[in-house]
Amino acid sequence: MLMVKLLLVCRIILYGIAMLDHDQDNKETCGHVLKTKEGIDRLALYITSIGRSLIVLFSNALGALMYPIYGQGELPQAFCRRAAVKGCIYVLRMPVTSLLLDKASEGVRLASGQEIFSQKLVLDPCATVGLESLSPLTDQQKETIRVLVPKEMSSKEKIARGICIIRGSVRADISNALVLYPPKSLFPEQLTAVRVLQLGNGLAVCPPDM
Incomplete structure (x- = not known):
């Protein structure tokens, strides 16, 4: 027993x-x-x-997991609101295509060509930093730019x-x-x-x- x-x-x-x-x-x-x-x-x-509810939206989450009111759509809405309060940039419907690795201008490049600078980045688990997509770039660009590509998933992982x-x-x-x-x-x-x-x-x- x-x-x-x-x-x-x-x-x-x-x-x-x-x-x-x-x-x-x-x-x-x-x-x-x-x-x-x-x-x-x-x-x-x-x-x-446990008990780390940062905003009123998640005040119902008393355990170690947070779940939003009104469904999962509130997650990006809450992030957008908090980003505005903290003075962050929030970009809608514009995916990230590459990383900028130059120490003087670390950040990301969007599909529109716009560059946003940041020292920290949270990367989607389905994307990875690729090397095979860098052939059109010059040697100097290859040192400072890395293209994001979809991560190859095993057929057994579902x-x-x-x-x-x-x-x-x-x-x-x-x-x-x-x-x-x-x-x-x-x-x-x-x-x-x-x-x-x-x-x-x-x-x-x-x-x-x-």
Whole structure:
């Protein structure tokens, strides 16, 4: 019984707090084996994220995860509002095509040709810095410009998403919840964790009594 409880706690920490995806008990099929340093960093990130609601829009998020009112469309809207308050530049419908690496003018170049300078950049995980697209550039440009290209994804790496409408909560006393199914908890061939985010009508994402 004690071993069962310890295993349960271990799975809660690995997949519910450290938010791992792959089965850590099977090294042959595990797409990412957690190292000790990374595990400590993930736990620290979770702990320091508890209760850190920066703006009124996310005041409902009492745990380590933030979820917006009125649906996911509020995320870019909230960022736009905060960017305006902090004096940032917010560009709509204009993708980034390349990085500017010159120390005197670090930043990005947009599809329109406009250059925006910044010392920090958050890159979409589906993009990477490419080298094969630099052939039209001169040697001097190649030292200061890197073109962004789509990242090649393995055919085995897929993400399945779904939206379900239910008449009631999975628990009567909770309207918002994150339900976690660790690897192999649903069926023996389940190699990755499955997460279900339940949001209630208090967040204005569904009608009352749902």
